[in-house]
């Protein structure tokens with residue numbers, strides 16, 4: 001049996017408030033409740049309008065005539081069909097200011113959605129392969145993060161992701177190139193095309209990252225099988241699994257994830273847009289929470305998948321009547337539990353979650 005006793009529980013006053021909160025106030029709670037976003041690719045926050053304005057600023061030709069034509073291309077059939085457009089969109093990012101402007105736009109949206117903590121993925125190889133120096137990427141993103149701490153009250157850090165369709169050797173080169181900027185990122189991750197690129201391919205570079213004191217996470221079990229999740233845990237020794245929803249195909253794995261309180265950074269709108277589930281009503285998030293997993297809600301690539309944090313929360317709860325105020329509290333608490341932040345900050349955010357619940361419940 002999974003050890004559900006390690007899951008955070010609301011105290012009695014907060015539990016009573018959650019139980020009396022009427023369903024019609026649930027959207028207000030979802031909007032206002034403080035949350036951590038742990039699965040956001042900053043290149044996936046590039047809105048078509050910003051892609052076009054950066055293309056004009058940088059003199060980059062786009063294979064789309066208009067913002068509308070680009071947005072119309074966002075009808076994906078699977079992960080690869082999305083990635084093809086994602087890399088085309090990223091081609092407009094050339095200068096430090098471009099990376100800053102992209103991250104700043106995301107952070108403003110995150111702040112408006114009640115995000116207090118953001119752990120932001122970036123894909124250096126998407127840029128270095130086009131001749132953009134990694135220092136340019138990191139400097140632009142870092143400047144926006146510094147400004148967000150001061151001006152928006154959003155505490156944010158960067159996680160460097162390796163593109164798994166490229167080689168482990170290329171990942172090693174990327175990590176080496178990033179080391180002069182070691183203070184500007186807190187971890188490493190693994191993203192891009194999952195099928196055919198198992199975590200085992202990157203075992204040695206992840207060992208190197210751990211030896212450097214970096215946090216380690218990896219996408220696994222989005223389109224790939226539960227075996228990829230097990231590889232990420234056992235071979236990469238990840239501290240979180242990004243997506244991980246296909247764990248439900250393996251009950252023993254679900255029990256293990258629950259017992260270890262291994263966080264899953266679930267991305268509901270992404271899962272529906274990329275056809276992991278046909279509709280939101282069929283999403284397995286309620287089952288993951290019931291099993292005692294440390295599941296969280298995140299936006300993945302919000303510009304491409306139909307919404308930022310609050311849209312994910314609102315659409316998920318609207319489609320799944322099993323999810324109510326108790327689950328909103330649980331998901332918010334899980335997000336701070338899973339964050340790579342110190343205990344004092346986590347406790348302050350958790351206290352703020354409880355304050356908002358009491359306010360909304362009245």
Ligand SMILES: [Zn+2]
Pocket residue numbers: 039041191219242300301
């Ligand atoms: Zn992702």
